[in-house]
Amino acid sequence: MKVLVTVKEVAEADDDFAIEGTDIAESDLEYDLNEWDDYAVEAAVQLAEAGIADEVVTVTVGPERAEETIRMALAKGADRAVRVWDEALDGGFADVASKVALFEAVVDEEEPDLVLGGVQAADTGFGATGVALAERIGFEHAAVVNHLDVDADAGVAHVHRELEGGVEELTDVDLPAVLTVQTGINEPRYASLRGIRQAQRKEIAAKDLSDLGLTADDVESALTITEMYEPESESDAEIIEGDAGESAGRLAEVLRDKGVGA
């Protein structure tokens, strides 16, 4: 079977950052593979190593800059990659439906049996693309999966969904399916030197809207960010000043007052 993994390059803000207009200043952002997607890639590669998946293809919506991140996923064991970008996507804030339109077109080309993606992206935190995609392409789905056991012969994925409060839901999902993967489902590997070398030779197919048979209308976003600001701190904490020794001394007093360590 073929596994398609959605991989996002996410931006993380430095501790000190400036806001320019409706985004954080480019110079204060670091880019990296989305943490949740790292687990999704690992889950897919493990399926390949177990002989369940024949091919693992990643798909990323992002500009050329994202290729460094895509190479990371390839170095960890994905076979090849598709990168979708178009100037129509530049600058705006893509809504869920427009990302789904792009992924739908790639699914039509690749015809995967299983689509894996992270539960959410660390930067925008929507947590919606996978489940919306499943609806669009007529796949089954499960969100927030923290245990995965694929029975390819039976065409079923046995999953656990991580609910709130230390409870897991056990669910059987018919394939083809989209699963959103939670952190902790596995231990994502570090790319080996050999993997990194091999990744340089793996294909990253760049596609724009017309390659996918889409137009700018298909990715017109219903969402516009109108403001971005740092939330006002609601802190009324007593900040204990001084060097490590002084502040530890004061904190020890506080703790003893509360009867701790007495």
Add this chain to the structure above:
Amino acid sequence: MADVLVAAEHRRGALRDVTYEAITAGRELADARGGDLHVAVVGGDVEGFAEDVNREGVDAIHAVDDGEEFDHNAYQAAVSTLADRIDASAVVLPNSVNGLDYAPALAEDLGVPVVTDAVGIEYDDGLTVTREMYGSKVETTVDVAGDRFVLTVRGGEWPPAEGVGDATVEAADVDIPESGARVTGFEEVGGGDVDIADADVLVSVGRGIEEEENLELVEELADALGATLSASRPIVDNGWLPKNRQVGQSGKVVTPDVYIAVGISGAVQHVAGMKGSDTIIAINTDPNAPIFDIADYGIVGDLFDVVPELIDEFA
């Protein structure tokens, strides 16, 4: 088209609190648009749940008697059908694990935008949602085009609906197609030797500890204070501590007398599990870390400098 539809959430026989919060958010939106507030209860003890959600501000309750537990297929079919039947302008759902298991598909089904994890809403000529980005470092306002949408609301941001309402209650007939995803059971995780929910004092460790071998340092602190060791999610994801030590939304909710957060930034999912602690102490290098927003005492500093000194104080 001004009415708002909220869907209740329940698990293993009990409504979840986020239901009442979503009702409050739904009422706010219905008021802004001059519409009625409808609540759907799907599956389980629908009669009992209908009584539970009949709180002030609810105008109509629709009971869909199908199945016992949450099933995204049934929820999507029920809410989608009801939204069209009452011509709802908005569907408001809890931003929970189950909410996110069908809200995006529902929006796709209805052909409307979805905005998740709202912490504030305003409706003037259109909807403006306040939500966080970049791991809670910033807030944004997002304008939503069109007058119909699906919204999920973060837990703990709206007060729960209270009082007793005088809503109409009716059984709703909905055609629910067969599902290709079947719930076969539930599993409690994180039993084991220690129940961190019983501890009076917790030393809780987060990503700031950097390496597994550094855990010795916080173990030593917990010993010196007679405290129990707990952790935030990344420590458990890495397999450095077992799941029964995890504090947060998907782990344990704890309310100790003293909670000492060491190298924990205070992501919303973590805070949901410990904000009820009597006294919260935070040690973190980043002065902007959200953990300081809920702390009573804070040290802005490197845990590798502060913790050894603190251990010495109690040695």
